[in-house]
Structure formats: C-alpha cells, structure tokens
Amino acid sequence: MREIHVDEIINAVEKLCINANYYLNNDIECGLEKSAAQEKSPIGRDILEKLVDNAKLAREANMPICQDTGMAVVFIEVGQDTHVTGGSITEAINEGVRRGYKEGYLRNSVVRDPINRVNTGDNTPAIIHYDMVQGDKIKITVAPKGFxxxxxxxxxxxxxxxxxxxxxxxxxxxxxxxxxxxxxxxxxxxxxxxxxxxxxxxxxxxxxxxxxxxxxxxxxxxxxxxxxxxxxxxxxxxxxxxxxxxxxxxxxxxxxxxxxxxxxxxxxxxxxxxxxxxxx
Structure with a gap:
C-alpha cells in the first residue's frame, strides 16, 4: 500500500488549475492552425488566426486564455493500492482549486446556491468525478469549464x-x-x-x-x-x-x-x- 499525503494532491491541483487556464492544449492549437488554412470565409480565417495568436500570447505572458476561467471540473483516478493520508481527498482537491485560482489570478465564477446567487469568492466547490482503478498512483485531470x-x-x-x-x-x-x-x-x-x-x-x-x-x-x-x-x-x-x-x-x-x-x-x-x- 502506497501512502500519498493530501499536500501532494493540493499542490498538483493548484498547478493544474493554472496550467489548464494559461496553456491551450497542443492538439487544439494545431487544429486551429489547420482549420485556418482550410477556412473558406476570409472573416472566419482571420478569427481563427487571431485565436491562435491569443493562445500564443497567453502562453508567453502566463495569462488566462479567456476571461471566463470556468468552474473547475476534476476527474480523479485513484489507484486501489494507494492510501491518502493527512486529511480528506475531496477537501484537498478543493483547497488546490482555491489556491490555484488565487495564485493564477483566475476569475471566481462559482455561486454558493443556484437561486440565492452569492459568489463563494474562491471558485470552490469543484465538480469532482472519482474513479477507482488498479495500481498505486493517483491521476488528476482538471478541466475548467466556461458556461x-x-x-x-x-x-x-x-x-x-x-x-x-x-x-x-x-x-x-x-x-x-x-x-x-x-x-x-x-x-x-x-x-x-x-x-x-x-x-x-x-x-x-x-x-x-x-x-x-x-x-x-x-x-x-x-x-x-x-x-x-x-x-x-x-x-x-x-x-x-x-x-x-x-x-x-x-x-x-x-x-x-x-x-x-x-x-x-x-x-x-x-x-x-x-x-x-x-x-x-
């Protein structure tokens, strides 16, 4: 049984929140470039080229790709041969989101209640999907979702x-x-x-x-x-x-x-x- 302290989860989620919002995935950037070369509309081609430029500027300046930095959706695969120590894994994920959105200067977009719409002020709680898998590792994917x-x-x-x-x-x-x-x-x-x-x-x-x-x-x-x-x-x-x-x-x-x-x-x-x- 491999022990993993919650601090490792917090630090990982914090970094992932920032990286996901700053750096457009390579497959998508390549897809935009390919589409720009094939787009038949001049206006559409110009927009696609600007989206590529925006992604490059965000990456170089370490800034969000978009002003809507999303609600944090977290997919976590927990190896059945791991034991999380030092606290709750759910609380660790939310703490990582809290720190990531603060350190990355990312917009807080979560309200405490869908009707009584008061902002939580730290973009938590996250939406968390758990999956138990074989092995002794924990895989974490953070997917900020704009509305x-x-x-x-x-x-x-x-x-x-x-x-x-x-x-x-x-x-x-x-x-x-x-x-x-x-x-x-x-x-x-x-x-x-x-x-x-x-x-x-x-x-x-x-x-x-x-x-x-x-x-x-x-x-x-x-x-x-x-x-x-x-x-x-x-x-x-x-x-x-x-x-x-x-x-x-x-x-x-x-x-x-x-x-x-x-x-x-x-x-x-x-x-x-x-x-x-x-x-x-």
Missing part, C-alpha cells in the same frame, strides 16, 4: 425506436440552436447510453480526448466524422460570423443501456477546451 458553452449543452432521453437518426438529429439541432453562443469553433462531446447522468458524464469526459484521436470503434469513428462534416455544413462558422469551421471535433463515448432507453447527451465546449493532467 457560455456549457449553457448550450443538452440531454434527451430518446426511445430506442428513434435510432441513430434520432441521435444525429438531436445533436445537430443542439448545435444549430447554440449558434454563436459557445464562441465557435466548438469541440463537442457526445455521450450515448447508460442512464441520464451516465450519458452526461460520458459527454463531459469525451471532451478530454485529443481532437486528433477518434473513437477506436469503426462505427463510432465514422459517426464522429459524419457529424463533424454535417455540423461544419451548418455555416455558423468561427464566432458565429459564418464559415466552414463551426467545430474542430466531435468526440463520441458510449456505454451499455437499458432495453427501453436511448439516452444521448451533448456537452458543448468552445475552442478553448481546457484541461491539464498529472499523476502522483
């Missing part, structure tokens, strides 16, 4: 008879209705199957997959490519000003479901789909 895009996400409990066409139609209508609101080009996570909450979780987790990596299953690989092509055909374009780059990627994740159900969730994210990870 300009989060608000445009959707979930629908389809009937099995709706089939794949019903799934496609729901995804396309969700993106069409989102329009310019998520600051396109978007990255779109799709969760299929499970239960209502499992589909939403899959859609969120799908955003962590690099945009240049497709689903390993050939059927869903082809579905991702088809959806991306059809979404880019909507003409929404960069920042909603028209063009051929509405999305950079569609990532689909699936899970077994009930014989009577076909849950589908769409988690919409802007081009700055921020996430950073480390292992302790």
């Amino acid at each position: 300009g895009s989060e608000n445009m996400s959707g979930l629908k409990m389809l009937k099995p008879s709706d089939g794949i066409e019903g799934v496609k139609n729901f995804i396309l209508s969700t993106i069409d209705q989102a329009g310019a609101n998520p600051c396109p080009p978007m990255i779109i996570g799709v969760g299929l199957g499970g239960t209502m909450e499992k589909a939403a979780y899959l859609a969120k987790k799908a955003l962590l997959r690099p945009i240049d990596q497709h689903n390993k299953d050939e059927y869903y690989n082809n579905l991702e490519l088809e959806l991306l092509d059809r979404i880019n055909g909507l003409g929404i374009g960069p920042q909603g000003l028209g063009g051929t780059t509405t999305a950079l990627a569609v990532n689909v994740e699936v899970y077994p479901t009930h014989i009577a159900g076909l849950p589908v969730a769409v988690n919409v994210s802007c081009h700055a789909t921020r996430h950073a990870e480390t292992a302790i």
Whole structure:
C-alpha cells in the first residue's frame, strides 16, 4: 500500500488549475492552425488566426486564455493500492482549486446556491468525478469549464425506436440552436447510453480526448466524422460570423443501456477546451 499525503494532491491541483487556464492544449492549437488554412470565409480565417495568436500570447505572458476561467471540473483516478493520508481527498482537491485560482489570478465564477446567487469568492466547490482503478498512483485531470458553452449543452432521453437518426438529429439541432453562443469553433462531446447522468458524464469526459484521436470503434469513428462534416455544413462558422469551421471535433463515448432507453447527451465546449493532467 502506497501512502500519498493530501499536500501532494493540493499542490498538483493548484498547478493544474493554472496550467489548464494559461496553456491551450497542443492538439487544439494545431487544429486551429489547420482549420485556418482550410477556412473558406476570409472573416472566419482571420478569427481563427487571431485565436491562435491569443493562445500564443497567453502562453508567453502566463495569462488566462479567456476571461471566463470556468468552474473547475476534476476527474480523479485513484489507484486501489494507494492510501491518502493527512486529511480528506475531496477537501484537498478543493483547497488546490482555491489556491490555484488565487495564485493564477483566475476569475471566481462559482455561486454558493443556484437561486440565492452569492459568489463563494474562491471558485470552490469543484465538480469532482472519482474513479477507482488498479495500481498505486493517483491521476488528476482538471478541466475548467466556461458556461457560455456549457449553457448550450443538452440531454434527451430518446426511445430506442428513434435510432441513430434520432441521435444525429438531436445533436445537430443542439448545435444549430447554440449558434454563436459557445464562441465557435466548438469541440463537442457526445455521450450515448447508460442512464441520464451516465450519458452526461460520458459527454463531459469525451471532451478530454485529443481532437486528433477518434473513437477506436469503426462505427463510432465514422459517426464522429459524419457529424463533424454535417455540423461544419451548418455555416455558423468561427464566432458565429459564418464559415466552414463551426467545430474542430466531435468526440463520441458510449456505454451499455437499458432495453427501453436511448439516452444521448451533448456537452458543448468552445475552442478553448481546457484541461491539464498529472499523476502522483
């Protein structure tokens, strides 16, 4: 049994909060550059080039990519051969978020209650997803999520008879209705199957997959490519000003479901789909 003190978790989460908000992931930056070279709209191409410039400036100046530094979503894989000492792992994660947002001069965007909207002042609590895995390490991924895009996400409990066409139609209508609101080009996570909450979780987790990596299953690989092509055909374009780059990627994740159900969730994210990870 390997012991890990909570201080290691706090320090890791603090750094990840800052890194995720300052440094755009390489696959996304490359995707923006590739899209800029292919974009048919002059305005759209100029916007994409400016997004690349913005990412480079943020990295060089150690500043946030975007003013909305998001609500901290934390995926944590805990090895079953580890023992966390010195306190609560949940409290450690929140303390790391608290310190990271303070030290990184990141905007505090969390309110204590959804109706009585008083800011907590430190961007906590985080949204934490735990997963027990084999081994003696703890893997932590911090994915700050802005709500300009989060608000445009959707979930629908389809009937099995709706089939794949019903799934496609729901995804396309969700993106069409989102329009310019998520600051396109978007990255779109799709969760299929499970239960209502499992589909939403899959859609969120799908955003962590690099945009240049497709689903390993050939059927869903082809579905991702088809959806991306059809979404880019909507003409929404960069920042909603028209063009051929509405999305950079569609990532689909699936899970077994009930014989009577076909849950589908769409988690919409802007081009700055921020996430950073480390292992302790």
